[in-house]
Amino acid sequence: MTHVRVKGFKIFRDRHGKMRCYHRITNIKIDLEKAPLGTAEFMAECSKISAAFQAIKQQEPKPGTLGGLISGYFAEEHFQERSKATKREYRMCAQVLHPIRDTPVSKIDTPLLAAIHDKLAKKHSWDKANRVRNFLIQVFKFSIPKGLILKNFAEDVIKKPRPRDTPEAYRTWTYEEVQTALESASPQLRAALAMIFCTGQDPSDALEFRKDQVDDGVIWKGRNKTNVGAAIPISSVLEAELADAPAHDAETLLASSKGTPWTYDGFASAWQRLRKKLEKAGKVAPGLTPKGLRHTMATWLREAGQDEREISDLLAQDSKVMGLHYSKNAALARKNRKTMQVWEGEYVRRAQKAKVSNPQEKQSNPDKEDKPHA
Structure with missing residues (x-):
């Protein structure tokens, strides 16, 4: 048999006497039973593999560029x-x-x-x-x-200024918008939105809270973005929401409909579908974002008289906060509990105001009136 040579390919007989062929760089194998050595089918396979490799190589960044x-x-x-x-x-x-x-x-x-x-x-x-x-x-x-x-x-390079007519990037939600979104969401999405709303954390952080990070009613975690330590008290509002969420075996506090931890993309897709549905029905104004719920907590606390330091400590906003690095700072937790109580009071005030504004709104189950929900 004439020995076949193809540039870039390794052709040899293995220890069992069987012929083998591999592309030298990618190590892609050619099935010599389907494309016998030296046939047109074999040459076509070699050409296809070589062309694919060259296409990939051209996509690689060049040094000095x-x-x-x-x-x-x-x-x-x-x-x-x-x-x-x-x-x-x-x-x-x-x-x-x-x-x-x-x-x-x-x-x-x-x-x-x-x-x-x-x-x-x-x-x-x-x-x-x-x-x-x-x-x-x-x-x-x-x-x-x-x-x-x-x-x-x-x-x-000078940054482009925000156009004057541009809407706020992460605008604050109204109390009514929060309730509308929660009542319209699936049970799993509702729990996720409630977690963001009641903790004031970035969505990517809130989705990753684990069960083993909860101790004595406080979630202890460093923020993904800044690694600033967070000690987030679980309010009665959030406690009620989590109690109503579907049970699951995931290690995280939240889970998707599959019972597995939320991915950010999965959560974002579910939220976008809900947002578009609510906007189309005229139930919420345009521009709602999950991260806007973080701004909502900050806004409500400011309007309730909390100072920037107290708000920053609860929301783990900047590097001035003592970094926990997975250790636990009891003083920070106590301070944040007081701030969270202020937020709960502001939540109740807005809920009562909404009832006065909408006297015909159906009352919730009387048995649950003492159990605040988001």
Whole structure:
């Protein structure tokens, strides 16, 4: 038999005397029984594998290019340790920049980035343009010490201002909107929305609260985004909501309809379907977001007279809060219990106001009147 040679492929006889063929780089195997060695079918398989490999190779970022810098940053521990939400955000920014990934680093300067910033604002939005700018600042920040770029040129690009007629990004919910959304949601989605509403945490954090993080009525967790320690008292409102939620065996306090922990994407999809349904029916005003529930708690507490420090401690908003790092600070928990009591009082006040405004609204089960629900 004539020995067949194909560039890029390893063809040999194994220890059992059987002929084998593999692509050298990808190690993809060719079934020589279906495509016998040297036949047209065999050559077609080799061509298909080689073409697929070349297509993939062309997608890889080239050294010394913008794409190369981005790829290098994604391999950094700094990126790997970011929250899931931040990783999604940065990958979105990288995808936006994909068409210009082959731009040589030597060509990158502030005027070029400013021009790109302007084009993104026109093509997408002022907000997306600013998010891409912030992403590039991080990429260049970690590229400079490695000698891959001379300066953080993105820092000198002026951010686009928010247009005056742009709605608030995470607007505050009204009490009526909260009740409408909860009453219209599935039991699992209702529990998730109630968790965000009653703790004031980011959705990505609230979805991940575990059962073993609850001790003496307090949820102890570091925020995903900042790793600032959180000591969140479980209010009577949240306690009632969780008691009514479907039972599940997940390690998290919340679970999807499958009985497994929520993924952020799964939660976001379920919420978007509900939001569109409620907006179409005219039951809520446009612009509701789950993160807006975090702003709602902050707003209600401010209106109830709480100061910024008290609100920040409860919401774990910034690095000034003592980082728990999974330890437990009893003083912070006691302080947050008092703040949570203020929030519950504000909740009751708004609920009573809503009843006065809607006297014909059907009363809930009298047996449950002493059991506050969100």
